[in-house]
Every structure is written in C-alpha cells, then in structure tokens.
Amino acid sequence: MNQPCRDLFSGTSPRVKQELISTGLALADFVHRHPKRITAVIAAVLLGGGGGAFAVASLAPTAPSEPLRLVAESVPSPQLASQADLLDTHRFTLYRSEQTRAADSPETLLRRLGLADPAAAAFLRKDAVVRQALFGRGTAGRTVTAEATDRLELQTLRTHWIEDDSDSHFKRLVVDKTADGFTARVETAPLVASQRLTSGVIRGTLYAATDEANLPDTVTKQLTEIFESNVDFHRGLRRGDRFSVVYESLEADGETIRAGRILSAEMVNRGKTFQAIWFTEAGANKGAYYSFDGQSLRKAYLAAPMEFTRMSSGFGMRDHPVLGYRREHRGVDYAAPTGTPVRTVGDGRVEFAGVQNGYGNVVFVKHRNTRDTTVYAHLSRIDVKTGDNVMQGERIGAVGQTGVATGPHLHFEFRINNEPQDPAEILAEQRESVPVSPGGRAAFAKLSANMKLQLSSASNITASTFE
Numbered sequence: 274m275n276q277p278c279r280d281l282f283s284g285t286s287p288r289v290k291q292e293l294i295s296t297g298l299a300l301a302d303f304v305h306r307h308p309k310r311i312t313a314v315i316a317a318v319l320l321g322g323g324g325g326a327f328a329v330a331s332l333a334p335t336a337p338s339e340p341l342r343l344v345a346e347s348v349p350s351p352q353l354a355s356q357a358d359l360l361d362t363h364r365f366t367l368y369r370s371e372q373t374r375a376a377d378s379p380e381t382l383l384r385r386l387g388l389a390d391p392a393a394a395a396f397l398r399k400d401a402v403v404r405q406a407l408f409g410r411g412t413a414g415r416t417v418t419a420e421a422t423d424r425l426e427l428q429t430l431r432t433h434w435i436e437d438d439s440d441s442h443f444k445r446l447v448v449d450k451t452a453d454g455f456t457a458r459v460e461t462a463p464l465v466a467s468q469r470l471t472s473g474v475i476r477g478t479l480y481a482a483t484d485e486a487n488l489p490d491t492v493t494k495q496l497t498e499i500f501e502s503n504v505d506f507h508r509g510l511r512r513g514d515r516f517s518v519v520y521e522s523l524e525a526d527g528e529t530i531r532a533g534r535i536l537s538a539e540m541v542n543r544g545k546t547f548q549a550i551w552f553t554e555a556g557a558n559k560g561a562y563y564s565f566d567g568q569s570l571r572k573a574y575l576a577a578p579m580e581f582t583r584m585s586s587g588f589g590m591r592d593h594p595v596l597g598y599r600r601e602h603r604g605v606d607y608a609a610p611t612g613t614p615v616r617t618v619g620d621g622r623v624e625f626a627g628v629q630n631g632y633g634n635v636v637f638v639k640h641r642n643t644r645d646t647t648v649y650a651h652l653s654r655i656d657v658k659t660g661d662n663v664m665q666g667e668r669i670g671a672v673g674q675t676g677v678a679t680g681p682h683l684h685f686e687f688r689i690n691n692e693p694q695d696p697a698e699i700l701a702e703q704r705e706s707v708p709v710s711p712g713g714r715a716a717f718a719k720l721s722a723n724m725k726l727q728l729s730s731a732s733n734i735t736a737s738t739f740e
Contacts, residue, residue: 366428367421373432375413382407383427386419393427396455397448403457406432406446416528426450433525435464443525464523466533470731472517475510482516489532492520494580496538498666499549499562501576504542515541517731519724537724539732550724554713565721567709573640574618574700575665578649578685579607579672584697603693604648604686611653611681613672618647618700623661623669632684633676636669647696648686651678 369386379397383390397403406412412434420429430448445460473486483493496518497506504510521533537550549570553560562570584605621640629635632650636657639646653673663669674681687696709717 365423367423367425368418369421370416370418373407373413373415373417377408377413379408382417383419386417386421387425388419388421388427389425390421390427393430393450393455396457397430400455400457402459403446403448406434406444406459418526427455431526433528433530435525435530438531440464441523443530445526462525464525464530466521466523468519468536468727469522470517470519470727472515472539472728472731475514475516476512479506479510488518492518492532492535495520495535496540497580499535499538499570500540500542500547502570502572503545503547504540509542511543514543515539515732517728519727519731537728539728548728550721552709552713552717552720554710555716563709563717565725567714567717569708571665575616576700577607578615578618578647578683579609579613580616584608604650604684605696607672607683607685609672609681609683611671611673613683614668615649615652615670615672615683616666617649617663617669619645619665621645621647621663623657623659623663626655626657626659626661626669628675631677633678634670634673635676638663638669644690646688646691648684648688650684650686651676651682653681 367387369388371382371385373382379394382397383394397407407415407417415432415434417430417432419427419431421427427448428450431445433443433445435443442461442463445462446457447460448455448457471486471488473482473488475482479497480493483490483496488496496516500506517539518535519537520535523530523533534551535549538548540547548565549562550565551560552563564570584607617638619638619640621638623636624639624646625635625637627635632648634652634655635648635650636652636655637646637648649670651673652670652675655670657663657669672681672683678684685696687694687699689699
C-alpha cells in the first residue's frame, strides 16, 4: 500500500502532499455520511447525458432505404422571339389630369398633361367649341382629363363646367381622335347629388367654426337662414354652441362642383336645441323646412330684410336727422354699406317700384294675405318692376342713399291695412305655417328617422375629434 502512494505522490512537495491527503479524507468522509445524495447526483448526471445523447441522435439524418437515382428531363425552350414581338406590338393607355390656367395655350396645356402631339394642339387651337371651353374668359381652374397612347399622342380629352350656380345640369366637352382626325362635342348631363355630414363647435365666430368644419359658405348661409328666427347669429352665439349639418354635394364626373341644399340641420344655442329637415309634400312644386315633430319652420316673414343687419333707428317719434324737428318715424332704419342686397321678407306682388318723394328709390310689396304691405326705401338700385311676383328672400334691390337720407341705409316699413306698425314687433310675433299634411306624415316620419341618425353620426364624429 505504501509503494503505490509513493508512486502517486512522487515529485510532489510535502506541503502539497499533505493538502491532497486532507482533501481526499474529507471527500471520503462526506460520501460515507451522505450516500443517498451522492447516488441522486450521479443518477441526474446520467439521465441528462442520456437526454442530450437522445437529442443529438434525433437530429442525425436517416439513412435512405432506397438507392438514389439521377433523373434528366428535356424542357422545350420558350418562344422568346414571339414574346418579344408581342411586347413590341402591345399598347397601353395613359391617363393624366390638370387644371386649366388663364394664360394657357394648347401647347402649354398639352405639355403639362405630358403629351407631345402637334396635331392635337393644332385642332385645339382652331376649333371654336374647344377654344371657348378651354381657353375663353372665365375658364381657368377647370379640370381637364386626357387619355393618351404610350407614344404620348392624345386619344380623348374631357372637361366640364356649369353655366349657372343654380343649374342642376353641367356641360361636358369631349374631344376624341378618330380615323379622320379629331372631333369635339359638348354634352349636357345632370349633376349627381351625394350626401355629406359635418358639424362643429363655436369657439369664436360662426364663420370660424364653419371654416374649421370645412362647411361651404353657401351652406353656412342656408344654416343662418333656417334658424334666424330662433337664433341671433350676430350677438346670441356662445362658446360651446354646436351645429350639425347634412347637405347635398353636387358632382360632375366624380368631381365636386358645388354644395347643394341642406337636407337636415341641428343648432344648439345656449342649451336649447333647434332642428330642421327639408321635406317636399307629394305633388308639391317646392319643399320646405320642418321641425322633427312636423311643424313648418317657414315663417310668413323673415326676421329682417337683409342677411346681416344693424338697426340704427327704431319705430316711433324721433328728431329727424335731415329736417331737424321731431316727427314720427313710420318704420325702422338698418345701417349698411351701399350695395348691400335687400330682400323681400315675404311672398307677394310688387305694388310699386320706382322713385317717390323722400323715399327715393322705393319698392312696395303687397303680400299674399292682401292686408300686409312692406316698404323698402332709399335704394341705390331696384331689381324688380311693378307687377312682379316675388318669393320670400328674393333680392329686390340694394342699400343706397337716395331721397332724403344722410347716409347709406335701408328704411323699412310694415303696414297693416295701410297703417304703419312697428316691424320689429310684427316680425317677432309671427306664427308658424301649417304642419305636414296627414297624407304626408308616413313619408315624413321615415325621412326624419333617417336624418336623425345622420345628424347623430355627424355630432359624434366631431365630438371625438375635439375630445
């Protein structure tokens, strides 16, 4: 026993020998006292090694059971020459749109469209219909759409416009290339109406809110006209007031041309909600605005003879600004710049249109009930003549300073049986017109239910935007 130990520790210093012997004795003592722990450690090592061996073995490739064979198959070469010929003969169409400009010539317009076609430019220059539609006065800003070949030669050119803002149709110019050259024609087609929803919150002025909501000015004007009997749009709006609108968008060939009529609207002013819906009775020539309970919103008279007004002199006794003595003022005065449009406050017939004493240029309108007459004086111009039938809101003249007047303003009178009355009181006390007829209630109920949903959708969209 001594000899192996000497061989084992041969060449080792006495101190190292002593440390090794002590470590060996301690390990032997640990094994003797904890045999179960040592057994468990050894088993875990063996199992781990086995698992690793199993994992490595599972990743090894499986030897093929069948002998491998090399297969060769001939594939015919594609007919590349014929395909190249087809590509050479293939033609495609190019599309491009541009806006016309005031200084355009046929060459500059075609150049912006990416075309190089002298024949097309020559035709556009000489054809009278094309010149008037594309290069005439007032044609700047029209959308022109061109179809061309891959050789940048014009095939078709189109543009459209409307003759009048109140027109329900539009004009379309079509230039086509044929075997005999170019042809041009003008077509008439109806504007296509779609519905748009928007709403906004008053944070400053009404027009600032409608601009933020991208509401066209013509629709804003309608909104004020619909609710002007209930809402003071000059001094009565408050921060946080809301509006929601469903209106028509009139399109030509997919492009929006102008806004149409308001179909339904809601105005929340000082906590009060006012609603309106456009409805046309069966067999009626014209529709009207109603509240959602079917009551007509069309008053017998407008609240004022101008859209935006400031009353400068009221009804009753006053010191006359020109004559210098106290006398009765038989109407009210509205201060406004010369040329401001004046409208009739109600349907009727022009009883007189011309010059009369201190009134200067004046218009008398006899209304449908035969006892009411309104007077519009000191006009700078008169746009109607005696005997004309006028509708509520129709322009009849413009503010001026004719007759006995110290400055531009409108003198407005309201007479009942030819007796002057205070216009402010009469217009404020007028009653609503008749409601929806019994025969139209079912159709009205269906329409109003749909419009309520749309107004609610518009309001929710805006609320989420601001919040």
